[in-house]
Amino acid sequence: MEELIVTGGKPLSGSVAVHGAKNSVLPILAATLLTGSVSVLHNCPALSDVTASLVILEHLGCRVTREGDCITVDAAAVTGTEIPHRLMREMRSSVIFLGAVLARCGEAEISLPGGCELGPRPIDLHLKALTAMGCEIREEGGTLRCSGPLRGAEINLSIPSVGATENIMLAATAAEGVTVITNAAREPEIEDLQRFLRAIGAEVSGAGSSTVVIHGKKPLHGGEHTIIADRIVAATYLSACAAAGGQVQVLGVQRRQLLPVLDTFREAGCLVRSWADGAELTCRGPLHSVRPVRTSPYPGFPTDAQPVVLAALCKGGGTAVFVETIFENRFRYVGELLRMGADVRVEGRVAVVCGVKRLCGAQLEAPDLRGGAALVVAALGADGESHITGLAHIDRGYAGLEADLTALGGCGHPKKTERLRENEGERGRGDRENPKASEQAKKRRQPERPVSGHLGGADSGRDSGRLHCVL
Numbered sequence: 001m002e003e004l005i006v007t008g009g010k011p012l013s014g015s016v017a018v019h020g021a022k023n024s025v026l027p028i029l030a031a032t033l034l035t036g037s038v039s040v041l042h043n044c045p046a047l048s049d050v051t052a053s054l055v056i057l058e059h060l061g062c063r064v065t066r067e068g069d070c071i072t073v074d075a076a077a078v079t080g081t082e083i084p085h086r087l088m089r090e091m092r093s094s095v096i097f098l099g100a101v102l103a104r105c106g107e108a109e110i111s112l113p114g115g116c117e118l119g120p121r122p123i124d125l126h127l128k129a130l131t132a133m134g135c136e137i138r139e140e141g142g143t144l145r146c147s148g149p150l151r152g153a154e155i156n157l158s159i160p161s162v163g164a165t166e167n168i169m170l171a172a173t174a175a176e177g178v179t180v181i182t183n184a185a186r187e188p189e190i191e192d193l194q195r196f197l198r199a200i201g202a203e204v205s206g207a208g209s210s211t212v213v214i215h216g217k218k219p220l221h222g223g224e225h226t227i228i229a230d231r232i233v234a235a236t237y238l239s240a241c242a243a244a245g246g247q248v249q250v251l252g253v254q255r256r257q258l259l260p261v262l263d264t265f266r267e268a269g270c271l272v273r274s275w276a277d278g279a280e281l282t283c284r285g286p287l288h289s290v291r292p293v294r295t296s297p298y299p300g301f302p303t304d305a306q307p308v309v310l311a312a313l314c315k316g317g318g319t320a321v322f323v324e325t326i327f328e329n330r331f332r333y334v335g336e337l338l339r340m341g342a343d344v345r346v347e348g349r350v351a352v353v354c355g356v357k358r359l360c361g362a363q364l365e366a367p368d369l370r371g372g373a374a375l376v377v378a379a380l381g382a383d384g385e386s387h388i389t390g391l392a393h394i395d396r397g398y399a400g401l402e403a404d405l406t407a408l409g410g411c412g413h414p415k416k417t418e419r420l421r422e423n424e425g426e427r428g429r430g431d432r433e434n435p436k437a438s439e440q441a442k443k444r445r446q447p448e449r450p451v452s453g454h455l456g457g458a459d460s461g462r463d464s465g466r467l468h469c470v471l
C-alpha cells in the first residue's frame with residue numbers, strides 16, 4: 001500500500017504553476033468524439049481520470065496519443081457506441097460520454113454510473129433533457145440504451161447541474177434546430193467546453209451565464225485548445241499555505257474563479273493579493289473566525305474547495321461554520337481530522353469548526369478526492385509526521401502534488417515511503433511485482449510544470465516512490 005508521508009509544521013514558500021483543470025479536460029475529451037477529425041488538447045493534467053477517459057476513447061475506436069501535457073485524439077474511425085461497465089465504473093463523470101456518443105453515432109449504450117463517495121449521484125436531469133430532445137431511453141439491468149434522432153429543445157434545469165449542462169451541450173451539437181438551456185450551470189469549465197466546441201465549428205453561446213444556446217448540425221472539424229488551470233488545485237495550495245503558514249503564489253488560474261476562497265482566507269486574517277491570472281496568500285499568524293461558508297453553484301463557494309479550506313481553518317483561534325448544500329456526504333474526511341486533534345462537529349450538512357492551538361500528525365486514510373487533499377492540508381499544518389493512504393483518490397485530481405509541495409516547502413532526506421503492510425492491497429503488490437508499472441506510476445507523478453520554491457534538488461526525494469515531505 002502506498003502512503004504519503006508528510007511532516008508538517010514548517011512554513012511554505014514559493015510559487016506553483018497550476019495544472020490543467022480536471023473538470024474541464026474530461027468533458028472536452030468526450031467532446032473530441034463529435035468531430036470525425038483530429039483534436040489537439042494542451043495543458044492536460046496527468047490524472048488517473050484523464051487516463052480512464054482515454055481508455056474509453058480508445059475503446060470507442062479513437063486513436064489517442066499523449067506527449068507530456070498534450071493529448072491528440074483522432075476520432076475519424078469511431079465505431080463503438082457502447083461503454084462497458086468496467087470502463088464506466090472507473091470514473092463517475094464518464095456519464096458525460098453519453099451526450100457525445102449519442103451526438104456522434106445516433107445511439108449510445110452505457111451502464112448507469114451509480115453512487116459515489118459523496119452520496120447518491122442521480123442523472124435524472126441528464127436523462128430528462130435528452131428525452132425532451134427526442135432521445136428514446138430504455139433501462140435494463142443497470143444499462144441505459146439511448147437512441148436518436150435528436151432535435152433542439154428548450155430545457156430548464158431544476159438544478160444548475162454541471163454534468164447535465166455539459167451533456168446537453170454535447171448532444172445538442174447534433175440535434176436538428178436550436179437548443180436553449182435555462183438555469184444552466186455557470187462554472188468556468190462550461191465556458192471552457194464552449195471554447196472547445198467553437199474551435200471545432202459548433203455554434204454555441206451563453207456559457208458562463210445561465211442561458212446557453214446551441215444551434216445544432218453545424219459542420220464540425222478538428223481543432224486545437226488549451227485547457228484552463230484548475231481552480232480547485234489552486235485553492236488547495238492556498239489552503240496548504242494558510243494551514244502551514246508562509247507565502248505561496250498560484251499562477252495561471254483566473255482570479256475571478258478564486259474569489260470566494262480568497263475572501264474567506266482574507267477574513268481569516270491572511271494577506272491576499274491577486275491579479276488577473278494568479279493569487280498570493282501570506283499567512284504569518286493564527287487564523288481568525290470567518291463568517292459561515294455556504295457552498296453553492298458557481299460563482300458561489302465551490303463544494304470542491306470546502307474540504308481543503310475547512311482543513312486549513314482547523315488550526316487557529318477562530319471558529320467557522322460550513323454548510324454543504326451540493327453533496328450529501330461531503331464531510332467524511334472530518335473523522336480523520338478529529339484523529340489529528342481537530343475540533344469539528346458535523347450535524348447533517350453543517351460542520352462547526354473550533355480552531356485548536358495544534359494538530360498532531362497521524363495515520364490517515366483519504367476517503368475521497370477532495371477529502372484526501374484536505375488531509376494533506378491539515379498534515380502540513382500539524383506537528384509531526386502524518387502517513388496518508390488511499391492515494392488513488394488523490395491521484396484522480398492532483399498531478400505531481402508531492403513534488404509541488406516539496407518545492408514549496410523543501411524536502412528532507414529521501415526515505416522509503418512505499419511501505420509493505422500485512423494486509424496490503426492489490427495496488428501495492430502489483431507495483432512491486434511489476435517494476436515497470438511502478439516506474440510508470442512514478443513518472444505520472446512528476447510535474448511538467450514550472451514550480452519554484454526553496455530546497456528541492458538532490459535532497460528532494462523525487463526518486464523515492466511517494467515523497468517524504470518535511471515541511
Ligand code: UD1
Nearest residue numbers: 023093121122123124125126159161162163164304326327
Ligand atoms: C461536477 C464536478 C464536481 C463538482 C460538482 C459541483 C465534474 C467532472 N465534476 O460534478 O467536481 O463537485 O460539479 O460543482 O465536473 N443532480 C441531480 N440530478 C442530476 C444531476 C445532478 O439531482 O441529474 C444533483 C447532484 O446530486 C448534486 C447537484 O445536482 O447534488 C450538483 O451536481 P452536478 O452539478 O451535476 O455535479 P457533477 O456534474 O456530477
